[in-house]
Amino acid sequence: MRRNLRDSDQAFSMKNSIKVERARNNITQAKLAELTQVSRQTINAVEQGKYVPSTLLALRLARIFNMSVEEIFQLEEGE
Amino acid sequence: MTKIKLLPRWCRFVGMGMAILATILFILNPDSSIEFNLGDPKGPLVTTVPALFNQSYGVNDFVWMSWIKNDLSNEFLFAIMLIAVYCIAFAKIKGEDEFSERIRLQSLVSAILWNSVFLLIANFLFYEGEFLWIMIFQFLSFLILFTIFFAAELKRQRSSFQYEE
Numbered sequence: 326m327r328r329n330l331r332d333s334d335q336a337f338s339m340k341n342s343i344k345v346e347r348a349r350n351n352i353t354q355a356k357l358a359e360l361t362q363v364s365r366q367t368i369n370a371v372e373q374g375k376y377v378p379s380t381l382l383a384l385r386l387a388r389i390f391n392m393s394v395e396e397i398f399q400l401e402e403g404e
Numbered sequence: 405m406t407k408i409k410l411l412p413r414w415c416r417f418v419g420m421g422m423a424i425l426a427t428i429l430f431i432l433n434p435d436s437s438i439e440f441n442l443g444d445p446k447g448p449l450v451t452t453v454p455a456l457f458n459q460s461y462g463v464n465d466f467v468w469m470s471w472i473k474n475d476l477s478n479e480f481l482f483a484i485m486l487i488a489v490y491c492i493a494f495a496k497i498k499g500e501d502e503f504s505e506r507i508r509l510q511s512l513v514s515a516i517l518w519n520s521v522f523l524l525i526a527n528f529l530f531y532e533g534e535f536l537w538i539m540i541f542q543f544l545s546f547l548i549l550f551t552i553f554f555a556a557e558l559k560r561q562r563s564s565f566q567y568e569e
Contacts, residue, residue: 364499
């Protein structure tokens with residue numbers, strides 16, 4: 326219990342492999358934005374790690390790349 | 405998914421037009437922007453209106469629910485300005501989505517914070533009748549601050565946009 330509490334205090338950030346998957350699938354930011362029904366700016370912000378997407382958008386991205394959400398988005402331990 | 409209820413995009417342009425109109429009306433007749441019920445009201449839109457509460461200082465005491473004579477030009481000016489600022493602040497932008505919704509939320513929090521700071525400072529710098537001006541300005545300043553913060557953050561995000569090769 327104590328350990329769990331300490332773990333939850335730790336700050337986490339998130340990294341993603343959207344850029345890599347885009348390149349692998351030969352999809353542009355504009356095309357991905359169109360497929361996920363968001364703006365290109367949003368895709369760009371997610372790629373750069375400036376914006377953590379909603380669960381809905383994360384699921385949509387995973388479906389497009391035919392992967393699980395956790396394969397695209399990974400937790401990263403903060404300082 | 406629950407989305408923030410926003411006005412259609414064209415409302416922004418309507419709001420801008422209304423803001424220009426209100427500014428012109430204010431410049432043409434600055435005295436109509438505020439009035440205190442001292443004597444007979446003068447102005448282009450003097451009419452008898454229902455008042456929930458009325459107290460004309462030096463004329464009559466506190467009166468509930470009565471009919472009074474009033475120049476409505478300042479009320480219309482304020483209504484036009486309020487609707488205009490609301491339309492500008494809460495109209496959809498091009499490509500409105502969850503990212504812009506988050507920017508909206510952040511801007512709203514910042515606007516409330518800075519508006520409160522401004523009110524707190526004004527509370528100790530403006531007294532009695534002068535404070536009434538601050539209270540009137542407060543109705544609009546929060547929306548104006550929100551619009552400025554939102555536009556600035558959008559511009560900042562667009563400038564950091566990384567174009568693909």
